[in-house]
Amino acid sequence: MDVLLDEPEISIRRQRRLSEKECTQHLMPIQDALYVLSGKWKLPIIIALRDNNRRFGEIQRAVTGITARVLSKELKELEMNEFVVRKVYPTTPVTIEYALTGYSDTLDAVIIALHDWGVQHRDRILKRTERA
Amino acid sequence: MDVLLDEPEISIRRQRRLSEKECTQHLMPIQDALYVLSGKWKLPIIIALRDNNRRFGEIQRAVTGITARVLSKELKELEMNEFVVRKVYPTTPVTIEYALTGYSDTLDAVIIALHDWGVQHRDRILKRTERA
DNA sequence: TGGGGCACTATCCTGAAGTATACTGCTATC
DNA sequence: GATAGCAGTATACTTCAGGATAGTGCCCCA
Numbered sequence: 668m669d670v671l672l673d674e675p676e677i678s679i680r681r682q683r684r685l686s687e688k689e690c691t692q693h694l695m696p697i698q699d700a701l702y703v704l705s706g707k708w709k710l711p712i713i714i715a716l717r718d719n720n721r722r723f724g725e726i727q728r729a730v731t732g733i734t735a736r737v738l739s740k741e742l743k744e745l746e747m748n749e750f751v752v753r754k755v756y757p758t759t760p761v762t763i764e765y766a767l768t769g770y771s772d773t774l775d776a777v778i779i780a781l782h783d784w785g786v787q788h789r790d791r792i793l794k795r796t797e798r799a
Numbered sequence: 800m801d802v803l804l805d806e807p808e809i810s811i812r813r814q815r816r817l818s819e820k821e822c823t824q825h826l827m828p829i830q831d832a833l834y835v836l837s838g839k840w841k842l843p844i845i846i847a848l849r850d851n852n853r854r855f856g857e858i859q860r861a862v863t864g865i866t867a868r869v870l871s872k873e874l875k876e877l878e879m880n881e882f883v884v885r886k887v888y889p890t891t892p893v894t895i896e897y898a899l900t901g902y903s904d905t906l907d908a909v910i911i912a913l914h915d916w917g918v919q920h921r922d923r924i925l926k927r928t929e930r931a
Numbered sequence: 932t933g934g935g936g937c938a939c940t941a942t943c944c945t946g947a948a949g950t951a952t953a954c955t956g957c958t959a960t961c
Numbered sequence: 962g963a964t965a966g967c968a969g970t971a972t973a974c975t976t977c978a979g980g981a982t983a984g985t986g987c988c989c990c991a
Contacts (some may be wrong), residue, residue, distance in 0.1 A: 673892050693914055693920075694842060694843060696913075696917025697842055697910060697914050698842065698917070699917040700913040700920065701833075704833060706948075707835060707948080710826060711826060716899065722968085735970085736971090737948080737949065737950080738969090739969060740890070760968090762967095776915070776916065777916045780867075781832040781912075784832045784906065784909045785830070786828045789831055839979070840979090854937085854938090856936075856937065865979095866980060866981075866982095868941090868979085869979060874980095892937070892988060893937095893938095894937095921979075
């Protein structure tokens with residue numbers, strides 16, 4: 668529902684929080700960060716890897732619903748971002764393993780922040796629908 | 800580049816970090832959080848609003864490149880998520896103002912985490928391309 | 932009286948993300 | 962000899978976020 672008030676606040680401007688330049692400078696890194704995490708599968712794959720799934724087939728079974736084509740593409744992207752290493756062992760036939768890198772751990776703070784916010788948001792939504 | 804090793808690590812499993820159930824429980828809130836922030840425009844709009852842009856036209860001019868159609872749609876979504884209120888003043892013609900809610904401030908921790916990670920990631924990428 | 936700003940909506944279109952299905956060459960197992 | 966698993970690739974399709982363009986009714990200003 669919209670809020671109806673008597674007088675526009677347009678004249679009662681709050682103090683500026685950030686200059687336009689500061690804002691843009693803040694925006695770009697955030698979008699970079701969002702970019703590497705967005706999409707339907709990146710986080711599920713990372714979580715499957717954290718759960719010690721290493722082989723292509725294992726990961727595909729852990730991340731239910733993903734097709735081989737998409738998993739292959741996503742793993743390549745995660746590898747490019749250095750979150751994942753692809754290890755090839757000269758067995759016959761070759762054994763291939765994927766593993767998270769140490770760099771992937773730098774995402775922890777982000778993941779925790781997103782998680783915490785998501786939990787309280789979910790809670791809030793639930794309470795809102797209960798009230799209604 | 801792939802890494803070549805002598806022996807598969809498949810037997811040398813690291814300790815489990817999270818059970819599968821725990822993982823899924825962690826995943827959903829994260830996806831919820833990502834959902835409300837992802838897309839090309841949500842964050843730029845939030846930042847424009849923080850910068851005290853309140854009128855539709857003001858916001859559109861601040862968020863360069865966005866069309867009225869998309870801005871309208873995004874503002875509705877932000878309103879549904881209770882990050883934004885739409886205030887209607889009974890002037891002639893009606894004056895409409897958008898403003899961030901207190902709830903939008905709960906995103907601060909998430910935005911800061913994403914920002915910090917984004918900054919160091921950018922740095923890392925730059926250094927990598929310099930090296931090459 | 933005609934042009935512009937206001938806050939939008941309607942219609943159509945494009946491109947990127949994701950899906951479905953089939954196929955590869957290799958080996959191990961029934 | 963047939964079937965299944967391994968780690969994918971190839972081709973074709975669908976879906977949907979977002980973009981382009983035009984137009985709404987209202988008012989103000991020259």
